[in-house]
Amino acid sequence: MSLSAGEVAQVLTSLILLVIVAHSTAYVFKLIKQPPVIGEIVGGLLLGPTVLGAVWPQFQNEIVPEEGPAASALGVIYQLGLLLLVYLTGTELHGRATKAEKRTIVSVSVSGLVVPFAAGLAVAYSLGLADLSGANGSQTTLALVFGLAIALTSIPVISRIMLDLGILRSSFARIVLTVAVLEDVVLYVVLAIVMGVAGARSGETYGLGTLMGEVPLAWGALYFTVAPMLFLAIHIRYGQRIFSTLARMRWNVLAQRSPTAFLMIFIFSLCLMCAGLGIDPIFGALTAGICEAGSSGADQARETLRNISLAFFIPVYFAVVGLKLDLIRHFDVVFFLWFLGLACLAKFASVWVGARVAGQSPSAATNIAAAMNARGGPGIILASTTFGAGIISESFFTALVVLSIVTSQMAGIWLARVVSRGGALVTYDPDFDASPSGPRQRAAHEDENPKAATK
Numbered sequence: 001m002s003l004s005a006g007e008v009a010q011v012l013t014s015l016i017l018l019v020i021v022a023h024s025t026a027y028v029f030k031l032i033k034q035p036p037v038i039g040e041i042v043g044g045l046l047l048g049p050t051v052l053g054a055v056w057p058q059f060q061n062e063i064v065p066e067e068g069p070a071a072s073a074l075g076v077i078y079q080l081g082l083l084l085l086v087y088l089t090g091t092e093l094h095g096r097a098t099k100a101e102k103r104t105i106v107s108v109s110v111s112g113l114v115v116p117f118a119a120g121l122a123v124a125y126s127l128g129l130a131d132l133s134g135a136n137g138s139q140t141t142l143a144l145v146f147g148l149a150i151a152l153t154s155i156p157v158i159s160r161i162m163l164d165l166g167i168l169r170s171s172f173a174r175i176v177l178t179v180a181v182l183e184d185v186v187l188y189v190v191l192a193i194v195m196g197v198a199g200a201r202s203g204e205t206y207g208l209g210t211l212m213g214e215v216p217l218a219w220g221a222l223y224f225t226v227a228p229m230l231f232l233a234i235h236i237r238y239g240q241r242i243f244s245t246l247a248r249m250r251w252n253v254l255a256q257r258s259p260t261a262f263l264m265i266f267i268f269s270l271c272l273m274c275a276g277l278g279i280d281p282i283f284g285a286l287t288a289g290i291c292e293a294g295s296s297g298a299d300q301a302r303e304t305l306r307n308i309s310l311a312f313f314i315p316v317y318f319a320v321v322g323l324k325l326d327l328i329r330h331f332d333v334v335f336f337l338w339f340l341g342l343a344c345l346a347k348f349a350s351v352w353v354g355a356r357v358a359g360q361s362p363s364a365a366t367n368i369a370a371a372m373n374a375r376g377g378p379g380i381i382l383a384s385t386t387f388g389a390g391i392i393s394e395s396f397f398t399a400l401v402v403l404s405i406v407t408s409q410m411a412g413i414w415l416a417r418v419v420s421r422g423g424a425l426v427t428y429d430p431d432f433d434a435s436p437s438g439p440r441q442r443a444a445h446e447d448e449n450p451k452a453a454t455k
Contacts, residue, residue: 331402
C-alpha cells in the first residue's frame with residue numbers, strides 16, 4: 001500500500017507542477033476573456049507529450065509518469081476531481097423547473113439527441129470510415145460511437161464554464177444541465193450496447209455490472225436504461241430528506257465532529273452505491289449534490305468542500321485531461337476539420353430548432369445551442385472507453401478528445417460574450433402561442449443576466 005520515497009517525490013512533483021500550471025494558464029485565459037477551464041486543460045497539454053514530451057521526453061515521463069504507483073496515485077486524484085466537480089453541479093440543480101423550462105428541456109432533449117445522433121449514424125454508414133475502427137470494432141460499433149460523439153453534451157465542462165461566469169443558479173443553467181444529464185444517461189446506455197456488440201469486455205465492471213455481461217444484450221441495455229433513471233428519480237424525490245435526517249441524528253458523531261467529513265462520506269457513499277449497481281459513479285456524485293443542496297446546517301461544509309475542490313482537485317482533473325493528449329503523432333487535421341464542422345452544425349441546428357419550438361426567442365435558442373455544443377468530459381470518457389476496448393483507432397481517439405476541448409471553448413467564448421454584454425440568456429418569444437400560465441404572460445426576460453441586473 002505504501003509508496004517508496006522516490007515514488008512519493010514523483011507524485012508530489014507532478015501535483016505541484018499540475019496545480020501551478022493549471023492555475024497559471026487559467027489566469028491567463030481569464031485575462032484574455034477565454035474560459036479558464038480551457039486554460040487548465042491547456043496547462044496539462046504543456047506538460048504532456050504534445051509540448052514537453054516533444055522537447056524533452058525523458059524528463060516529461062519522469063515528472064508525470066504514465067505507469068506505475070505514482071501514475072495510479074495521480075489517477076485517483078483525477079477521479080476525485082471529476083466526482084467533486086459533478087457534485088458541485090448537483091448542488092445547483094435543486095431549483096424547480098418552471099413549465100416553460102420543462103417544455104424547453106423536453107423539446108431540446110428530443111431534437112438535440114435524435115437529430116445529431118441520426119446524422120452521425122448516416123455519415124458513418126455512408127462513408128464507411130473503416131480506418132477509424134479498432135481491432136475489436138465493426139461498422140456498427142463505429143457508427144454508434146460516431147453518432148454519440150456528435151450528439152452528447154458535457155456536464156463537467158459546461159457546468160464549470162457557467163460556474164466561472166456566475167450563472168450556475170440561473171434558469172438557463174437548469175435547462176442546459178438537465179438536458180445534459182438526460183444525454184449522459186443515453187451516453188452510458190448506448191456505450192453499454194456498443195461494448196456488447198463489439199464483444200469487448202474490459203473486466204473493469206463492479207457489482208451488478210458484472211452480471212450484465214452474462215445476460216442477452218437486450219436485457220443488459222434495458223437494465224442500463226432503467227437503473228440510472230430510477231436511481232436519480234428516487235434521490236431527487238427523497239434525497240434531501242435523507243441527508244438532513246442523517247445529519248441531525250445524535251449518534252452521527254462524524255457530522256457533529258466534522259460536517260465537511262460527513263458530507264464527503266455521503267458523496268462517496270452514493271458513488272459507491274452507483275458502482276455497486278453497475279452505474280457510473282458520476283451519477284452518485286450528481287445525486288449527492290441534489291440531495292445535500294438546500295439542507296439546513298450544511299452551508300459551511302459545502303463552502304469548505306467547494307473551496308478545496310476548486311483550489312486543487314478540479315484543476316488537477318482538467319490538467320490531466322490535457323496531459324493525455326498527443327497531438328503530434330496521432331492527429332489527422334483534415335479529418336478533424338470536417339468532423340468538427342459536421343458535429344457543430346448537427347448539434348447546434350437541432351438544439352436551436354428544439355428551443356424555438358419550445359417558445360424560446362432566437363437569441364435564447366442560440367445561447368442554449370451554443371452551450372449544448374460543448375462535449376468536454378463525456379466526449380473524453382467516450383473516447384477513452386472505446387479506445388481502451390479496441391473499438392476505435394488512436395487517431396479517432398485523439399480527434400474525439402480535441403473535439404471535446406474545441407467545442408467546449410467555443411461554448412465558453414460565446415457565453416462569456418453574452419454575459420459580459422449584460423444580455424439575458426433566456427428570453428421567450430412574445431409571439432409564442434402559450435397557455436395563460438405560459439411564457440407569453442410573463443416578463444419577456446425570464447432569466448436576466450446577473451451582471452445586467454446590477455447595472
